Amino acid sequence: MNPTIDIEVQAHNFATDMQAALASASKQISPKYFYDAKGSLLFDQICELPEYYPTRTEWAVLEQYAPQMAECLGADIDLIEFGAGSLRKVRLLLDALMAQKTPPKSYVPIDISGAHLAESSLQLQKQYPALGVTTWVSDYSQALVLPPALMQANRRRMGFFPGSSLGNFAPGEALAFMTQAAQMLGGGGLLVGVDLVKDPQVLHAAYNDQQGITAAFNLNLLARANRELGADFDLNAFAHYAFYEPRHQRIEMHLQSLRAQHVRLLGQTYSFREGETLHTENSYKYTLDSLHQLAKQAGFEVGIHWTDSQQQFCVQWLIAP
Numbered sequence: 001m002n003p004t005i006d007i008e009v010q011a012h013n014f015a016t017d018m019q020a021a022l023a024s025a026s027k028q029i030s031p032k033y034f035y036d037a038k039g040s041l042l043f044d045q046i047c048e049l050p051e052y053y054p055t056r057t058e059w060a061v062l063e064q065y066a067p068q069m070a071e072c073l074g075a076d077i078d079l080i081e082f083g084a085g086s087l088r089k090v091r092l093l094l095d096a097l098m099a100q101k102t103p104p105k106s107y108v109p110i111d112i113s114g115a116h117l118a119e120s121s122l123q124l125q126k127q128y129p130a131l132g133v134t135t136w137v138s139d140y141s142q143a144l145v146l147p148p149a150l151m152q153a154n155r156r157r158m159g160f161f162p163g164s165s166l167g168n169f170a171p172g173e174a175l176a177f178m179t180q181a182a183q184m185l186g187g188g189g190l191l192v193g194v195d196l197v198k199d200p201q202v203l204h205a206a207y208n209d210q211q212g213i214t215a216a217f218n219l220n221l222l223a224r225a226n227r228e229l230g231a232d233f234d235l236n237a238f239a240h241y242a243f244y245e246p247r248h249q250r251i252e253m254h255l256q257s258l259r260a261q262h263v264r265l266l267g268q269t270y271s272f273r274e275g276e277t278l279h280t281e282n283s284y285k286y287t288l289d290s291l292h293q294l295a296k297q298a299g300f301e302v303g304i305h306w307t308d309s310q311q312q313f314c315v316q317w318l319i320a321p
């Protein structure tokens with residue numbers, strides 16, 4: 001594991017990105033900053049919500065088709081998971097790989113949320129004591145970097161990118177990530193889970209749950225800025241605001257200022273007008289066509305895909321030549 005360097009880099013990046021967002025006429029920050037230890041726990045609660053269909057739908061697709069996916073992944077591989085979170089879904093792949101007697105040579109979960117990743121990895125190791133696990137705290141929106149031992153091993157690399165996290169990238173960023181992934185996984189492939197375009201009401205409900213967990217997750221960004229950057233955001237003066245934006249086929253998540261106000265952060269004062277928002281997340285929804293086009297442009301060959309009966313969510317197999 002590589003926690004120390006990355007924690008310092010992350011704190012610096014959070015500070016500079018927050019300052020830039022607040023100083024901008026159109027305030028926006030990357031959703032990667034949701035995920036401190038608290039944010040990761042809140043995301044796990046989101047996954048359990050009745051309105052949040054993506055997790056249980058992807059889970060069901062993985063559960064049903066894991067043996068076919070394991071065949072695609074094959075033997076003697078290093079399995080690299082991007083945005084691994086609580087390492088739940090990968091258990092379905094690991095079980096299928098073990099059932100076909102091709103356990104991976106190693107498993108490398110990558111996540112930006114270091115403490116949560118360490119704890120999740122401990123739990124996983126207890127359940128799979130023979131599995132070589134190398135946790136890797138890293139920001140996959142930057143240059144994709146792998147642990148040195150993995151680079152040296154030079155085995156066939158297979159990627160796993162579930163949770164529709166690809167949808168958090170704007171189109172240009174998604175292409176940059178996928179292009180890097182295709183190169184890094186050359187000779188192997190990538191299993192990617194994406195949320196599909198659907199009835200806007202279903203989407204709206206998924207990001208506006210009745211218990212207010214998604215709102216707490218969104219507001220945790222401001223709480224994190226108060227904790228880590230000494231900011232003085234009044235959490236009662238901002239509201240969670242999420243809606244489907246059909247032109248870009250994406251959910252937008254914002255924090256809306258409920259009144260005109262000033263906020264202090266790292267020695268500077270920033271102002272919000274009443275109703276002004278800090279744009280905190282986009283979640284792009286894909287069609288099979290748009291996903292395939294992106295994958296081909298990035299250098300992948302499009303393989304088989306699996307979806308649920310209502311075509312809500314898709315797990316796509318991509319070959320990296």
Ligand SMILES: C[S@@+](CC[C@H](N)C(=O)[O-])C[C@H]1O[C@@H](n2cnc3c(N)ncnc32)[C@H](O)[C@@H]1O
Pocket residue numbers: 031032035040043047055082083084085086089110111112113138139140141142162163164165
């Ligand atoms: C939407 S959650 C998905 C979690 C899990 N893979 C799942 O499918 O339920 C996104 C995960 O990616 C991580 N993450 C978000 N942005 C990241 C980044 N730029 N680099 C590395 N990890 C990131 C978060 O910490 C979180 O665990």
